Amino acid sequence: MRALLCLLSLLLLGAVGPARAASELLIGSGSLTGVYYPAGGALCRLLARAPARLPCQVVATGGSADNLTALSRGDLSLALVQSDVQLTTTPPPALYRLFNLHQEALTLVTRQDSGIRSLADLSGKRLDIGNPGSGDNRTMRLLLQALGWPEETVDSLSHLNVSERAQALCDEQIDAYAYVVGHPSSAISEAAALCPIRFIPVEGDAVDRLLQSHSYYQRTQIPADLYSGVDDAIATIGMPAGLIAGPQIDEALAYRITQQVFSRLPQLRRLHPALSQLVRQQMIGEASGLPLHPGARRFFVEQGWLPPLPAATQPALISP
Structure with a gap:
């Protein structure tokens, strides 16, 4: 009987232990009304499928800067972070990028x-x-600086939560708001449903100066016909969002996550409209943020998508 009880205990530990570890895979996203949250949810659904079978939970957060802080504390295992925030923040050395989204x-x-x-x-x-501390705030401060706005004027601008902006705009409490987001966005759809809106083009000499001095920004467009009343594509600037791994993601797990995502890229594209245009080479994006995780790099090299690093520059293997 004692032998049987011991065997049952071992079987239960074997069944519960991995499931518990897998459930601790937390993806930091952003606000509930942004694109980071559903994008993180899409990643979780994909990772939970065979063969990876890595159940995870998406966590609503304050955005990119907060995500880097939470990763460094070990509160998150993975997080979505804008490339400009990756490049302009000084994170602990144990944070790595898996790929862009x-x-x-x-x-x-x-x-x-x-x-x-x-x-x-x-x-x-x-x-x-x-x-x-948000990506919205940081990007707008740089743009307003390029436009020549005095610092004291910029400091006096309002700082609403994402969930408050649409109502404030349509109630005429503010005249405009800035939001760095993937499209389509439910928060902007909400504004378009409350009152007629338009987008302001982000172009001109000041934008040219900003792009010259901050190479992580790129020219892009907001597509037409995504929102009620916005019938034309709008010129603006943007940057990719990357999936960043915390110190607890070792090389084997990083490889497993990357393999699952890239081997099922068509399924990921179908999980949310903002992910529908994902392109493999842009996702690898060698010069778009924190250094590549050795586990992700190993997968890319094995597929022939990246050349191997010279032996002298190989990063140390990461282990938990």
Whole structure:
């Protein structure tokens, strides 16, 4: 009987132990109304499928900067982080990028009756630039600096949560707001449902200067016909969002996650509209943020998508 009980205990430990470990795979995303949250959920659904079978949980967070902090504390195992935040923050050395996901676009939203049609028209208007520490806030501060706005004026702008901006815009409490987001976005759909909106093009000499001095930004467009009343594609700037691994993701697990995603890329594209245009080479994106995780790099090299690093520059193997 004692032998039988011991055998049953071992079997239970074997069944519960891995499941418990797998359940601790937490993906930090962003606000519930942004694209990071459903994108993280799409990744979780994909990772839970065979053969990887890595159940995980998507966690709503304050965004890219908060995600880097939570990763460094060990509160998250993976997180979505904008490439500009990756490049301009000083994270602990144990954080690595697995791959890029969708493109994030700086989106300036205003009411159709606001009279705002260009960046120059924002002068003297009530502009919301997002929470301090967010990608929205950082990108807008750089843009307003390029436009020549005094620092004290920028500091006086409002900093609403994402969930508050649509109502504030349509209630005429603000005249415009900035949101760095993948499209389509439910938060912007909400604004379009509350009142007629338009997007402000992000272009001109100031934008040219910003792109020259900050190479991680790229020219992009917000596609037409994604939102009610917005019938034309809009020029703006953007950057990719990357999946970043915390210190507890060792080389074997990073390889397993990367293999699962890239071997099932068509399925991932179907899980959310913002992921529908994913392109393999852009996802690998060698120069778009934190260094590649050795586990992800090993998979890319095995597939012939990246050349092997010279022996002298091989990163140390990561273990938990």
